[in-house]
Amino acid sequence: xxxxxxxxxxxxxxxxxxxxxxCRASQSVKNNLAWYQQKPGQAPRLLIHGAxxxxxxxxxxxxxxxxxxxxxxxxxxxxxxxxxxxYCQQYDWWWTFGQGTKVEIK
Amino acid sequence: xxxxxxxxxxxxxPGGSLRLSCTASGFTLxxxxxxWVRQAPGKGLEWVANIKQDxxxxxxxxxxxxxxxxxxxxxxxxxxxxxxxLRADDTAIYYCATLGVSYNYGYYSYYMDVWGTGTTVTVSS
Numbered sequence: 001x002x003x004x005x006x007x008x009x010x011x012x013x014x015x016x017x018x019x020x021x022x023c024r025a026s027q028s029v030k031n032n033l034a035w036y037q038q039k040p041g042q043a044p045r046l047l048i049h050g051a052x053x054x055x056x057x058x059x060x061x062x063x064x065x066x067x068x069x070x071x072x073x074x075x076x077x078x079x080x081x082x083x084x085x086x087y088c089q090q091y092d093w094w095w096t097f098g099q100g101t102k103v104e105i106k
Numbered sequence: 107x108x109x110x111x112x113x114x115x116x117x118x119x120p121g122g123s124l125r126l127s128c129t130a131s132g133f134t135l136x137x138x139x140x141x142w143v144r145q146a147p148g149k150g151l152e153w154v155a156n157i158k159q160d161x162x163x164x165x166x167x168x169x170x171x172x173x174x175x176x177x178x179x180x181x182x183x184x185x186x187x188x189x190x191x192l193r194a195d196d197t198a199i200y201y202c203a204t205l206g207v208s209y210n211y212g213y214y215s216y217y218m219d220v221w222g223t224g225t226t227v228t229v230s231s
Contacts, residue, residue, distance in 0.1 A: 030210065030211055031210065032208070032210070032215045032217075034217045034218070036151075036218075043201055043221040043222060043223055043224050044151065044201070044218075044221055045221065046206075046217070046218065046219055046220075046221075049206060049208065049217045049219075050208055050210075055219070087150070087151060089151075089217070089218070091215050091216055091217045091218075092215060094153065095141075095143075095153040095218070096152075096153075097150050097151040097152065098150070099150050100150060
């Protein structure tokens, strides 16, 4: 099983600043890595697939990078609607999710 | 508008059964692998089961194999999850989703693309 580990668990950021979220895989998942955003009471929403490809309708302030075992989601110029929980997920071998990073208002 | 809507959740006693439905609107579900994902209260997300477009392939996570079945009716633009012998640890919000596909490194891989709104299953006496 590919174990996904996200850090930090909680990230406190001021609106307008940049948030950097990390995700590590226990073994290489190549670029088969997706990021999802989940707000309270809502379903997850796909942000990024292929480690760096934005999904349809996702603003350019969301960017993904990395390959193999180390991945990063960067949210530039944080907007109020961006405060949420973010999950990484590998889909190289079945599917496993990280435990999530909560981005909260500082 | 592209949308998936789940239904059929509720409160059930341990050992009981439920059938979840997921119906698509705004697109044709028959073009996609479909997947069920669940999220236990305050916990993370985990894959439950998935089904190929023509129902020829079905896969399950270890803890539900033999208790859950997955099916689809493309004519009704719907996918289903039949859950039997339910246990307390099956308590969760259940989401259905389409699987998007990418082809790299000589094989296809699938990510969860469009998600439904979710339906809550509570297993308790």
